[in-house]
Amino acid sequence: xxxxxxxxxxxxxxxxxxxxVKFPTLLYELELKATEEVIKMQEEIGVDILVHGEMExxxxxxxxxxNLEGFTISGLVRSYGNRYYKKPIVxxxxxxxxxxxxxxxxxxxxLTKKPVKGMLTGPYTIADWSFNEYYDNxxxxxxxxxxxxxxxxxxxxxxxxxxxxIDEPAVPTHPEEIHIAKEAFQVSTRxxxxxIITHICYGDFRPIWKEIINFPVHQFDLEFTNNADKLYxxxxxxxxxxxxxxxxxxIDVHTHRIESVDExxxxxxxxxxxxxxxxxxxxxxxxxxxxxxxxxxxKMENMVKAVNEIREELIKQGYPSEITIKLEL
Amino acid sequence: MIITVVDHYxxxxxxxxxxxxxxxIHAYDQGKITKEELEKIFDEVTKEVIEEQISAGxxxxxxxxxxxxxxxxxxxxxxxxxEIGGLFRYFDNNxxxxxxxxxxxxxxREPIILNDWKKAQEWAGNIPVKAVLTGPYTLARLSRxxxxxxxxxxxxxxAKALIEEVKLLEENKVxxxxxxxxxxxxxxxxxxxxxxxxxxxRKYFSGKLATYTYFHTxxxxxxxxxxxxxxxFGIDFVSRKENFEILKDFPKNMALGYGIVDARNTKLETPDxxxxxxxxxxxxxxxxxxxxxxxxxxxxxxxxxxxEKLVNLAKGVNLVRGEKK
Numbered sequence: 029x030x031x032x033x034x035x036x037x038x039x040x041x042x043x044x045x046x047x048x049v050k051f052p053t054l055l056y057e058l059e060l061k062a063t064e065e066v067i068k069m070q071e072e073i074g075v076d077i078l079v080h081g082e083m084e085x086x087x088x089x090x091x092x093x094x095n096l097e098g099f100t101i102s103g104l105v106r107s108y109g110n111r112y113y114k115k116p117i118v119x120x121x122x123x124x125x126x127x128x129x130x131x132x133x134x135x136x137x138x139l140t141k142k143p144v145k146g147m148l149t150g151p152y153t154i155a156d157w158s159f160n161e162y163y164d165n166x167x168x169x170x171x172x173x174x175x176x177x178x179x180x181x182x183x184x185x186x187x188x189x190x191x192x193x194i195d196e197p198a199v200p201t202h203p204e205e206i207h208i209a210k211e212a213f214q215v216s217t218r219x220x221x222x223x224i225i226t227h228i229c230y231g232d233f234r235p236i237w238k239e240i241i242n243f244p245v246h247q248f249d250l251e252f253t254n255n256a257d258k259l260y261x262x263x264x265x266x267x268x269x270x271x272x273x274x275x276x277x278x279i280d281v282h283t284h285r286i287e288s289v290d291e292x293x294x295x296x297x298x299x300x301x302x303x304x305x306x307x308x309x310x311x312x313x314x315x316x317x318x319x320x321x322x323x324x325x326x327k328m329e330n331m332v333k334a335v336n337e338i339r340e341e342l343i344k345q346g347y348p349s350e351i352t353i354k355l356e357l
Numbered sequence: 358m359i360i361t362v363v364d365h366y367x368x369x370x371x372x373x374x375x376x377x378x379x380x381x382i383h384a385y386d387q388g389k390i391t392k393e394e395l396e397k398i399f400d401e402v403t404k405e406v407i408e409e410q411i412s413a414g415x416x417x418x419x420x421x422x423x424x425x426x427x428x429x430x431x432x433x434x435x436x437x438x439x440e441i442g443g444l445f446r447y448f449d450n451n452x453x454x455x456x457x458x459x460x461x462x463x464x465x466r467e468p469i470i471l472n473d474w475k476k477a478q479e480w481a482g483n484i485p486v487k488a489v490l491t492g493p494y495t496l497a498r499l500s501r502x503x504x505x506x507x508x509x510x511x512x513x514x515x516a517k518a519l520i521e522e523v524k525l526l527e528e529n530k531v532x533x534x535x536x537x538x539x540x541x542x543x544x545x546x547x548x549x550x551x552x553x554x555x556x557x558x559r560k561y562f563s564g565k566l567a568t569y570t571y572f573h574t575x576x577x578x579x580x581x582x583x584x585x586x587x588x589x590f591g592i593d594f595v596s597r598k599e600n601f602e603i604l605k606d607f608p609k610n611m612a613l614g615y616g617i618v619d620a621r622n623t624k625l626e627t628p629d630x631x632x633x634x635x636x637x638x639x640x641x642x643x644x645x646x647x648x649x650x651x652x653x654x655x656x657x658x659x660x661x662x663x664x665e666k667l668v669n670l671a672k673g674v675n676l677v678r679g680e681k682k
Contacts, residue, residue: 103371103659201449
């Protein structure tokens with residue numbers, strides 16, 4: 029499984045955005061073409077649960093803001109180094125006027141028999157990564173966004189998504205607001221019947237672990253490569269729900285270096301000391317957007333090789349080669 | 358009252374103005390322009406942001422930290438014993454810094470901000486420019502320590518290295534020197550360590566010495582701030598409203614860096630709102646002990662909005678000044 033593939037056409041998109049898009053059809057065609065390539069690449073590598081690659085998205089929060097009522101988009105702010113993004117500004121009550129992610133999901137799913145994940149950014153993160161000039165308090169803003177994400181998730185399910193992932197990387201940054209994030213997550217997932225995943229990265233989970241692990245999700249997708257020294261001690265001391273699934277990040281997405289198969293197997297073995305094999309999904313730590321396609325492909329190939337070798341070992345030890353997932357939460 | 362800023366200023370403007378620094382860094386990374394050409398752009402942009410601050414009405418400015426990628430790596434790159442590592446989130450912001458990795462004994466190698474300060478002061482003319490560094494405690498907290506393996510030792514090693522820079526700044530007659538120490542708010546139990554290093558730094562600097570905090574609560578430090586041998590203590594009153602509780606007990610032996618304009622949200626404060634907040638502080642704090650500034654560095658905002666915020670900040674201060682006359 030993987031989260032986001034490198035976005036080959038980002039540059040083109042940024043330029044067209046600033047110069048008042050003259051050829052939206054051309055851009056859209058390029059996005060579709062890139063999505064086809066991402067799906068094909070994942071199938072060739074041997075990934076089991078695919079992503080569509082988010083070729084149509086610039087920034088994970090801004091993309092949703094651009095498609096919702098109540099937002100405008102700011103000028104450029106720097107995120108790090110020489111990288112800038114346009115941060116959303118909330119200027120009115122937030123409403124969804126049309127499905128945002130459904131068409132691209134349907135297109136991606138039509139290209140493959142393997143399941144493609146429906147990918148959403150969580151309400152807390154969209155709120156936290158936006159300027160707010162309208163709502164008096166953050167909870168109201170987050171909860172309005174939660175309704176929007178819930179509508180979107182339900183539409184993705186109707187369109188056939190078996191897996192819905194709601195990313196919430198901003199949640200660990202304000203431990204004092206964990207109750208807002210949790211309430212919003214409950215709203216976002218209301219009435220869903222699919223396999224629900226949340227991906228949270230770049231965070232210190234220590235103050236919120238007890239709360240987070242009770243979020244209504246089937247699977248947590250966490251960065252076990254960059255954050256192993258913090259995550260494993262937490263799992264040892266506070267625990268992890270035995271009935272939930274874990275996606276273990278085994279690829280560092282911020283280095284050019286291609287991890288060897290042995291190195292990745294080592295990381296998987298470490299995970300298997302803490303989780304039962306049938307609980308474990310394997311993926312990169314985070315989206316692969318900052319890598320080149322060549323790097324991403326090489327990293328993913330080694331990851332899949334490592335998984336297959338460990339699978340063989342486990343099957344020899346008598347583990348079943350298939351698992352059944354129960355979806356009630 | 359003095360109108361000031363905390364540290365950084367947005368590096369690039371929005372259309373129709375040209376993002377020349379972004380383009381220049383990109384061209385330099387691709388080998389299309391030389392180091393000298395890039396340095397020239399850094400200087401040009403620094404001049405621009407100095408002019409912008411002055412034209413907004415700021416009375417104690419910075420160089421905008423235009424050359425800094427982030428508060429840690431710009432310093433760490435000029436010290437021996439440190440390598441630059443991966444990207445980490447900077448506190449609760451959607452902004453990232455490169456983590457210093459401590460591989461060997463930390464040693465001062467070359468001037469870090471002296472030349473930046475000298476140029477900026479020359480361009481600013483008679484408007485004072487403050488020299489700003491990230492403090493040793495915060496540098497230590499945001500580093501990965503593979504050498505000292507001890508926070509106290511690492512903090513003191515950073516302090517020792519930065520004191521070499523402090524000596525140079527003193528020699529060059531810097532009047533205002535600020536250290537940013539946001540990390541101390543998250544670990545108030547380390548306050549004794551903070552105290553110890555600032556007692557040491559104080560020995561080498563005779564001008565106005567400031568420690569600034571931001572993003573978090575200072576209430577756990579409330580009774581300890583007065584012990585710091587510094588002249589100005591900066592607090593963010595936007596991120597945490599409870600920080601207003603400190604006003605009535607704020608130490609009489611130092612000035613307050615009063616961070617009341619939201620550096621992390623585009624919503625524009627009106628001059629009236631700012632004037633009200635200043636009057637609230639004047640109930641407890643002497644006029645000459647107030648530095649009025651945004652809640653943090655301004656790079657979290659688009660450039661044009663950062664400027665508008667400073668304009669309104671200055672207008673707010675001037676409203677209060679007018680009433681006092």
